[in-house]
Amino acid sequence: MNSNIRLTNVCKGYGHHQLLNQITYQFAKHIYHIIGSNGVGKSTLLRLLVGLERPDTGTVTLNETLAVSEQNVMAKNIHYVPDDLEVYPFLTGQEFINWIAQARTTDSHEIETIITKFQLNKHLNTTISAMSFGTKKKFILATALIGNPNFIILDEPLNGLDLNSQLVLLKILEEKSKQCGLILTCHEEDKVSLLRPLILQLVNKQLNELKLQENSIV
Template identity: 50%
Template sequence: MEISLRLEKVRKSFADKLLFSDLSYTFYKRNYHLVGKNGVGKSTLLRLMVGLDSIDSGSILLNGRYPVAERSINAKKIFYIPDDLPIYPFLTGHEFLSWIAKLRLSTAKEIHRVMERLELTANQNSYIADMSFGTKKKFLLASILLGHADFIILDEPLNGLDKNSQQVLLEMLREKAEYSGIILTTHHEANIDLLHPITVGIVENSLVESIKW
């Protein structure tokens, strides 16, 4: 079965504001750059796609079978990083990655490899609460590079990273793309050419490929 994330006639509103109505699109095991004007609902759409926000009607199915709202099933199949930093301040960097690795059946060798690539080894014994924004962000991003997922979904993953870290992250995502579909938003558009993504724009309640902004 081909890996897919299918939206069918999705409707979502907040109070009196309608964000999406009859939204349909299918993502496959490819790289996607989700674009749209500010306030159009990019972050909300990502949260809907991982089951963290509920839809009013329609369906979002992983691999044609699993509703994304069933987080117990999809948590190991979809890795997601939001724009903010939902990370545990009372853990050290290494403790955090070890916990994630245990959930995803990854190895100590893989933790070491990811930390080394992202230049996190020197910070592994520091508490997350004491880290800079950029270092916290790198540990959070390192967590989605452990194990294998059907989809990796990232909201502004390059924010807070220096140019070298951005380049390394994109190279590692390109490696993960052998196994996973990757969907991301970013304002650093020039940098993501490394992924050769399909550009998908939110336009008038539709998802349209190859939109230029």
């Protein structure tokens, strides 16, 4: 069965400020780039997709499983990295990778490959608290890229990365897209366009398909 995340008549707001209104959409095994102005609700939408937010009305399901009621199922099948994720500062890079890998179906070769691509080997014994923002971000992203999820969902994944690391990440994402769906938000639209994503614009409380990008990563 092809995996999907489905929103059905989803509404969401905070107080008197409504962000999403009657959104119905199905995410499948594609690359999606969600765009929209600041504060329009992109991060909220991602949190709804992984079951960390509950819609005011409507439903969000992963393969017909209700997102908010089955967090274990969601965590196993969706690897999610928010823009502001904090991790235990006392862990070393190696301990953090090992901790996440325990809960995922992966192998040491896959982990070593991603660590090498991100040039993280020299930071494996460094504690999270002693890392630069960019290095910590790469460790967090690495944990989202191991295993075999149905979806990888990333909120502003290029933030804090140098150009080389951004290109490495985009190349890895292109490879992962052969196995699972990818859902991203990112202000650097020119770089994300290299993935040839389906563009979804969040505007006027609605999610609208725009176009399929036609570029490619060298």
